[in-house]
Amino acid sequence: MLEVHNVRKAFDGFQAVAGVTLGVARGQIAAIIGPNGAGKTTFFNLVTGHLRPDAGTVVLNGRDITGLAPHDVCRLGMGRSFQRTNIFPKLTVFENVQAAFISHRGRGLSFFARVEGLYRDETYAVLESVGLGDKAGEVSGFLSHGNQKQLELGIALASEPDLLLLDEPTAGMSATETRETIRLIERITRERGLTLLFTEHDMEVVFSIAQRISVLHQGRLIAEGTPSEVRNDPEVRRVYLGERRR
């Protein structure tokens, strides 16, 4: 589904991502872990077209998407959510998700149709599935942090992706919220038959749902494999010794 080959990105000579090769198979739940500043977000930005890699290739469904703009990548079936919440704050919850449907289904250039009821059912279905069904009319910028994270996921789903990239979907959540959100993500992934690649700091969470785990450290992959392989990797243990956060 996704094949990333040897991508690199440097900021002013600092190698944030120093040659990462990684594949995600269709239907898989894969995770990237790594300490702060390891380059996880930068890696996501390279894959989604937000940043152009200095070198390397990104292939989605057999198609080379290296250097494409994010809106093209999105159209090819990749949805993403952001570590720092990234929504349309003055629009209502409904409008946030509806806009993603309008864009994805190619209705953005209808100049005279009325927008109000457009994709109403689809939008409500997404809001229900991320647990925001009762908040549709609220201005999204006023939602709680947890709700905004859910909305973020809803916006990503409305682009009807095959591959979902979630950058710390539970950042800033309490332990309970984290557990609920992860269960929600797992359920949605299975229901919709999605492929999932996510980053996360909470090790328990990662080891509970990921089928493949890649460990990033200082811009390089230092280990990759099933949860038990990664758990027992000496290099990973060394990097994480004393670095386990929260």
Add this chain to the structure above:
Amino acid sequence: MMTRLGRAPWPLLVVALALLVPAVGSRFYTFLANDVLIWALFATSLNLLVGYTGLVSFGHAAYFGIGAYTTGILMKKLAVPFVLAFPAAGIFAGLAALVFGFFCVRLTRIYFAMLTLAFAQIVWAICFKWNEVTGGEQGMPEIPYPALDWMDRLPWVGDLRTSDHFYLLTVLLVALCLWALRRIVGSPFGRILTTIRENPERAEFIGVNVRRYELIAFVVAGAFAGLAGGLFGIFNRGVFPDFAYWTKSSEVLIMTLLGGMGTFYGPPLGALALILLNQQIVSYTEYWPFVLGTILVVLLFVFPGGLAGAAGIVSRRLARALRA
């Protein structure tokens, strides 16, 4: 009671009232109303950029000017009838916006604003220098009124002056343009523009080609500004280079902010307020710019939503008071 007021067909009532002005008001009031209507359209076209897409243009007068010259030159020099010369203003202004906008949307925020200003100054300079076509510094006086013979045959309307006939035409055309703009901001396209205003980065990740949408918005805004300009040249009985000058750009921006950007009827309200204020205060004091500046600062601090925002707050308070 408030809800019933809210559901009244306000736009139609305003149009009907506007149509009555020549019959009940003096010649001066018709003149004033004509001015307000054209600026209302001009300001609303700018609001599509500033209020809905989040792009601040300092050079919107360029398209107003191009529209004015287009209609003016076609009608005066080439004797093209108004039915063609008027839409041509929108088309030419839109084409210019397409060319200039292509470069502007490649820059972000303040640089976007500066480049729109730079292009507007180029347009102004061309109008100022190109004597053979634009009449240069002297401008182009005596743009003819459109032939409105059909109005002579209408009851009531037939006896009015030619300038009143043109005013009635302005009411209808501005209403039509505002209706079209209203449909556009309430369309799926309009919704996508608001996502760009709110968060262009995120908009890209729902699949929106941000630059392309910004360019389309720029062209639509430019075209409607051009239509406003086309009317203004005739209303003004002449077209002059200062139509495209930066002072016009800032005037229309002030109207938009004063009225309340992002609300559809804010900018027309701003046009009305600014022109009336101008009229009133200029006759009392020569310090008009100072007074205007003070009013603006106070208003924007107390009511960041402009006049429309203030009206919204007041009407909600009133509604609550009436219900209690």
